[in-house]
Amino acid sequence: MQVSSLNEVKIYSLSAGRSLPEWLSDRKKRALQKKDVDIRRRIELIQDFEMPTVSTKIKVSRDGQYIMAVGTYKPRIRCYDTYQLSQKFERCLDSEVVTFEILSDDYSKIVFLQCDRYVEFHSQHGHYYRTRIPKFGRDFSYHYPSCDLYFVGASSEVYRLNLEQGRFLNSLQTEASENNVCDINPVHYLFATGTAEGKVECWDPRTRSRVGLLDCALSSVTADTE
Numbered sequence: 085m086q087v088s089s090l091n092e093v094k095i096y097s098l099s100a101g102r103s104l105p106e107w108l109s110d111r112k113k114r115a116l117q118k119k120d121v122d123i124r125r126r127i128e129l130i131q132d133f134e135m136p137t138v139s140t141k142i143k144v145s146r147d148g149q150y151i152m153a154v155g156t157y158k159p160r161i162r163c164y165d166t167y168q169l170s171q172k173f174e175r176c177l178d179s180e181v182v183t184f185e186i187l188s189d190d191y192s193k194i195v196f197l198q199c200d201r202y203v204e205f206h207s208q209h210g211h212y213y214r215t216r217i218p219k220f221g222r223d224f225s226y227h228y229p230s231c232d233l234y235f236v237g238a239s240s241e242v243y244r245l246n247l248e249q250g251r252f253l254n255s256l257q258t259e260a261s262e263n264n265v266c267d268i269n270p271v272h273y274l275f276a277t278g279t280a281e282g283k284v285e286c287w288d289p290r291t292r293s294r295v296g297l298l299d300c301a302l303s304s305v306t307a308d309t310e
């Protein structure tokens with residue numbers, strides 16, 4: 085792709101520029117990129133990289149090959165292959181996706197949290213299983229050492245679903261009225277949840293006990309505000 089500038093306006097020519105042959109191996113492509121500056125600076129476009137109406141979430145697999153995007157309307161998921169620069173597949177869903185997580189290195193294991201309290205699991209061939217959590221969910225995180233899914237939402241409880249045993253475990257009871265977001269630290273695997281009261285609670289998944297509490301909104305609370 086050639087780039088030119090006219091009056092400080094960049095113009096991209098999609099039809100010009102050098103391209104690599106399809107039959108080259110990945111090793112030879114990387115070798116050419118190191119030697120040739122033009123090839124290294126080229127821009128590759130993914131075909132049909134769009135949603136019919138709106139896209140709400142987008143994530144990249146850990147191996148870097150696949151891009152997963154969910155959107156509406158109708159609720160759907162699209163998978164794009166960055167090696168082939170094209171759409172790999174599209175699946176329609178029963179309800180809108182609040183958030184999702186790619187559990188595997190590729191696209192073979194995906195979990196969707198939907199707006200109607202359903203948790204839907206997809207494998208490489210398509211829909212695999214679905215279950216329901218007691219309250220409406222807003223976010224979830226996956227704890228790899230224990231195979232636990234942690235769900236937070238319109239409840240003070242953090243629901244735990246163990247994928248190895250295939251059943252719900254005892255919930256974590258927070259001090260919050262509701263929990264909006266959660267995450268797990270990839271270094272020490274502490275589980276943290278952000279509450280509606282502006283606090284961050286940290287839990288140790290090994291002992292299932294709270295190890296820290298940070299009040300992030302204390303300075304903004306006055307007598308005249310909620």
